[in-house]
Amino acid sequence: MSDSHINALQEKHNGLEEKIHAEELRPAPDTQKLAQLKKEKLKIKEELTMA
Numbered sequence: 892m893s894d895s896h897i898n899a900l901q902e903k904h905n906g907l908e909e910k911i912h913a914e915e916l917r918p919a920p921d922t923q924k925l926a927q928l929k930k931e932k933l934k935i936k937e938e939l940t941m942a
Contacts, residue, residue, distance in 0.1 A: 892941075892942040896942075897939065897942050900935050900938055900939050900942075901939065903935055904932060904935045904936060904939065907928055907931055907932040907935070908932065910928055911925060911928045911929060911932065914928065
């Protein structure tokens with residue numbers, strides 16, 4: 892896997908982390924949205940570990 896692809900995945904992973912954190916800080920977090928974001932983040936993490 893190329894460095895640019897890995898960097899893009901890391902940036903997307905970090906962006907998802909920020910979205911998850913922001914959602915968790917809301918008074919009434921959307922649990923479905925959190926689950927979706929966490930699932931997407933996990934997929935990216937798995938792809939990064941295979942790199």
